[in-house]
Amino acid sequence: MPFSSERYRISSLWAEFADPAVEKAFLTHMQPMWARNLRVAVFVWAGLLLAFGLLDLQALGWSRDFFILAACRIVQSALLFGFAWVLPRRPHLAASGYAVTALEIIGFFLFMPIYFLRPDIATLTIVVLGVMVLTMMLFVPNRLKLNMVAATVAVILALTCIALKGRGAEIVIGAAIFLSLPVATGFFGTQQLAKVQRQQFAMFNEARAANRELRKEMERRKLLEEELKRQATTDPLTGLFNRRQYEMLFRRERERCRRQGTGICVAMADLDHFKALNDEFGHDAGDAALRHVAGLFTAKLREGDVVGRFGGEEFIILLPDTDAPEAERVIERLRGALEANPVMIEGQPRTLTATFSVSAVRAGERDIVDTLRRVDAGLYQGKHAGRNQVIAV
Numbered sequence: 270m271p272f273s274s275e276r277y278r279i280s281s282l283w284a285e286f287a288d289p290a291v292e293k294a295f296l297t298h299m300q301p302m303w304a305r306n307l308r309v310a311v312f313v314w315a316g317l318l319l320a321f322g323l324l325d326l327q328a329l330g331w332s333r334d335f336f337i338l339a340a341c342r343i344v345q346s347a348l349l350f351g352f353a354w355v356l357p358r359r360p361h362l363a364a365s366g367y368a369v370t371a372l373e374i375i376g377f378f379l380f381m382p383i384y385f386l387r388p389d390i391a392t393l394t395i396v397v398l399g400v401m402v403l404t405m406m407l408f409v410p411n412r413l414k415l416n417m418v419a420a421t422v423a424v425i426l427a428l429t430c431i432a433l434k435g436r437g438a439e440i441v442i443g444a445a446i447f448l449s450l451p452v453a454t455g456f457f458g459t460q461q462l463a464k465v466q467r468q469q470f471a472m473f474n475e476a477r478a479a480n481r482e483l484r485k486e487m488e489r490r491k492l493l494e495e496e497l498k499r500q501a502t503t504d505p506l507t508g509l510f511n512r513r514q515y516e517m518l519f520r521r522e523r524e525r526c527r528r529q530g531t532g533i534c535v536a537m538a539d540l541d542h543f544k545a546l547n548d549e550f551g552h553d554a555g556d557a558a559l560r561h562v563a564g565l566f567t568a569k570l571r572e573g574d575v576v577g578r579f580g581g582e583e584f585i586i587l588l589p590d591t592d593a594p595e596a597e598r599v600i601e602r603l604r605g606a607l608e609a610n611p612v613m614i615e616g617q618p619r620t621l622t623a624t625f626s627v628s629a630v631r632a633g634e635r636d637i638v639d640t641l642r643r644v645d646a647g648l649y650q651g652k653h654a655g656r657n658q659v660i661a662v
């Protein structure tokens with residue numbers, strides 16, 4: 270299956286990733302599974318070696334030749350058991366492939382005496398070697414290149430032994446042709462397997478990367494959504510609730526206070542002579558003053574109170590669970606706090622004052638507009654009465 274990314278290109282001959290870093294990642298990924306499979310293969314291999322020793326005994330009896338062959342088998346089995354013991358501790362040996370290739374080559378060397386000591390089964394020996402090569406290539410997890418090295422050594426050793434044994438060139442060529450069959454089958458089988466394994470790895474990685482991207486995109490959208498929500502509900506300059514959100518909050522808090530039988534008050538604050546400040550110091554200084562007021566109001570009020578910007582230099586304050594006298598005290602305290610905390614403009618403290626109007630929400634008033642009409646009238650009254658004061662209406 271072709272992959273979109275060049276990163277996962279697999280070389281057609283040796284069936285390895287063209288990018289060494291990807292190949293390394295693949296080997297690391299396969300390491301645990303290969304280590305487990307290799308361990309099973311090694312145990313089977315060692316077991317079979319010992320079991321075949323019984324056939325030697327049957328054919329040779331307790332002879333010198335039998336002991337030579339048995340010694341070879343025991344040495345090889347010991348090496349294999351040792352490797353099986355080491356493998357769980359060093360699983361990278363399975364992925365790199367060099368250790369297992371070395372073991373295979375040692376195995377083929379130790380197999381050599383059989384060509385000389387069991388001439389009675391010379392043909393069978395070649396067939397067994399063919400089967401060994403094929404099973405080694407297909408069932409012992411290894412990289413194709415290294416598999417081919419081990420298989421080539423096996424064939425060369427076998428042909429050398431046959432030649433040394435004095436068989437004719439015809440026999441040697443026949444054996445070579447016969448052995449090339451399992452080698453070729455093993456090569457193409459392993460090649461296909463290696464490609465499929467790598468394609469699966471690439472698909473797995475691409476799916477994982479796509480998932481990661483998707484998760485990132487979802488997070489980005491969530492943040493965007495939150496930002497949009499925030500922008501829709503708050504005033505960008507001060508971060509306070511905007512008018513629309515405020516009306517919704519008013520309805521919710523009003524209903525809650527009604528159910529709990531507590532009072533709820535609404536106040537408005539209108540900065541005094543704000544136009545003069547804007548005109549004298551500029552719009553940016555005016556914005557800084559608005560932010561200063563917003564921060565101060567938020568800091569000075571209780572957590573349950575809600576401050577909003579009503580527009581321009583007007584603020585609105587919702588005081589849930591508060592009756593009218595208490596609200597008046599709170600707003601008076603706020604007025605004093607504003608006066609006592611000047612805003613810094615061009616490095617100079619500049620006192621800000623505001624006119625406030627506060628009123629308890631009345632039983633029939635379901636909408637904030639009804640209450641605000643009264644509060645607004647109070648503001649007007651306060652401005653005319655000289656500003657910087659609280660009017661309770």
Ligand SMILES: Nc1nc2c(ncn2[C@@H]2O[C@H](COP(=O)(O)OP(=O)(O)OP(=O)(O)O)[C@@H](O)[C@H]2O)c(=O)[nH]1
Nearest residue numbers: 539540541542543544545547552555556581582652
């Ligand atoms: N910097 C700044 N100025 C604003 C903003 N919104 C409204 N204003 C200004 O606030 C000023 C309000 O002026 P007025 O309504 O005349 O009120 P005032 O000067 O405070 O006078 P009084 O309320 O009668 O004391 C205007 O100059 C507006 O341009 C804003 O977001 N930033």
